[in-house]
Amino acid sequence: MTAIPVGLSTASVWPQTAATAFALAADLGYDGLEIMVWADPLSQDVPALRRRSVRMGIPIMAVHAPCLLITQRIWSPDPETRLRRSVEAAQDLGAPTVVVHPPFRWQRRYADSFADLVAELEDATGVAVAVENMFPVRRGLGPRSVEMSAFRPSIDPTDVGHRNYTLDLSHTSAAHVDAMELFKRMGTGLTHVHLADGRGLPKDEHLVPGRGDEPCAELCEALAAQGFAGQVVLEINTRRAKGPADRAKDLAEALLFARLNLGISMGR
Numbered sequence: 001m002t003a004i005p006v007g008l009s010t011a012s013v014w015p016q017t018a019a020t021a022f023a024l025a026a027d028l029g030y031d032g033l034e035i036m037v038w039a040d041p042l043s044q045d046v047p048a049l050r051r052r053s054v055r056m057g058i059p060i061m062a063v064h065a066p067c068l069l070i071t072q073r074i075w076s077p078d079p080e081t082r083l084r085r086s087v088e089a090a091q092d093l094g095a096p097t098v099v100v101h102p103p104f105r106w107q108r109r110y111a112d113s114f115a116d117l118v119a120e121l122e123d124a125t126g127v128a129v130a131v132e133n134m135f136p137v138r139r140g141l142g143p144r145s146v147e148m149s150a151f152r153p154s155i156d157p158t159d160v161g162h163r164n165y166t167l168d169l170s171h172t173s174a175a176h177v178d179a180m181e182l183f184k185r186m187g188t189g190l191t192h193v194h195l196a197d198g199r200g201l202p203k204d205e206h207l208v209p210g211r212g213d214e215p216c217a218e219l220c221e222a223l224a225a226q227g228f229a230g231q232v233v234l235e236i237n238t239r240r241a242k243g244p245a246d247r248a249k250d251l252a253e254a255l256l257f258a259r260l261n262l263g264i265s266m267g268r
Contacts, residue, residue, distance in 0.1 A: 002229075003262075003264045004223060004224065004228055004231070004232055004264065006030060006031050006231075006234070006255060006258045006259060006262070006264070007025075007030055007033055007061040007062070007234070008021055008028075008030040008032075008251065008255075009021075009034040009064070009194070009233050009234065009235040010036045010040070010043060011034075011036040011064070012236050012254075013238060013251075014238075015239060016247075017040045017042055018035060018036075018040055018052075019042055021033055022056050024247070024251055025056075026056050026058055027248070028248065028251055028255055029255065030058075030234075030255060031061070032058055032059035032060060033053075033058055033059075033060055034060075034061055034063070034064055034231075034233045034235070035049060035062070035064065035089075036064040037063065037065060037066040037071065037075070038068065038071045038074060039071070044074060044075065049089075049093060050092065050093055053093065059095075060093040060095045061096070061097065061231050062095050062096070062098065062192060063086050063089050063093065063097075063098050063099070064086075064098075064100075065083050065099065065101075066086070067079065067082065067101040079103065080110055080113070080117060083098070083100055083121070083129070084121065086098045086100070087121045087125055087129065090125075090127045091127060096127065097127065097129075097130055097191060097192050097231060098127055098128070098129050099130050099132055099166045099192055099194075100118075100130070100132065101132050101134060102131060102134060102153075102154075102160075103152050104151060104152065105149070105151065105152045107152070108152075111152040114160075115160050118131065118162055118163075119162075122163060122164070128163070128164040128191045128192075129162075129164060130165055130166040130191045130192040131157035131160075132165070132168055133155060133168055133171050133177070133182060134150075134168075135155055135171045135174035135175035135204065136149045136150075137149075137202075155175055158182070158185045158186060162189065163189055164189055164191040165186040165191060165192070166191070166192040166194060167179070167182060167183060167190055167193050168193075168196070168235070169194065169195060169196055169197060169198065169214040169219065170196040170197065170198045170204050170207070170214075172198075172214060173197070173198025173199065173201075173205065173212060174198060174200075174201065174202060174205070176200060179215055179219060180215055180218060180222070183219060183222065190228070191230040192230055193219070193230065193231070194233055195209055195220070195233065195234050195254070195258055196208075196214075196216075196234070196235050196237075197209050197211050197212030197213070197216055198212045198214055200213060205237065206237040208253055208254045208257070209234075209254055209258065210257050216257070216261070217257075220258060220261035221261055223262065224261075224263045232258055232262065234255065234258060236250065238251065
């Protein structure tokens, strides 16, 4: 059985840059990187990413399209153009997957054509465009709190139906969604996993797996049992690390958790 590749998201080293992620992935023994395209100039520079990947021997496993609120003007103010450029970047970098969020509610034209656009890009390029589950925003406290979704038609990409999905366990935690049930709904379309943890708080925590309440170990075991052919990427929050040593320790713990629960020999 082929071992499931375990990668590191460059988002896991924020506020450090993709350069730090390359170095840590090499030092700690990750199988590759997912590039989060955002304000970091290196994350937007495809030729520079390719050169660094070759020089350091760290494959780029996936490109995360710039679809956060803070990245709405990176590469283009048009969300369709940003997604197309992300797929082109994945092709140039040899990455089999692009991760993308569902459209925001106010992106009406993009939302109306999103499913067809994703299918068109996959047909034309062979790159898997893996649509990610999201979480609602909660306003207020207690019984008067209001839950709102910023995404159209919903936070659950299986409501529309796509060929490829990304399952994010920090997002299932924030949404109070049963991660294993969503895993089953995604079925053979599950291509990419953002492995992280959460405690059910109304925010995106991205804890080191095992430090929250999500079924991180159960999911890893299920992926191994079914012969998962996709990728597992650690997308954790290390911004409160006291320094480089603390950040490296968290990322090493996350990698160890993933490989042990995926049944991967640590001697690889």
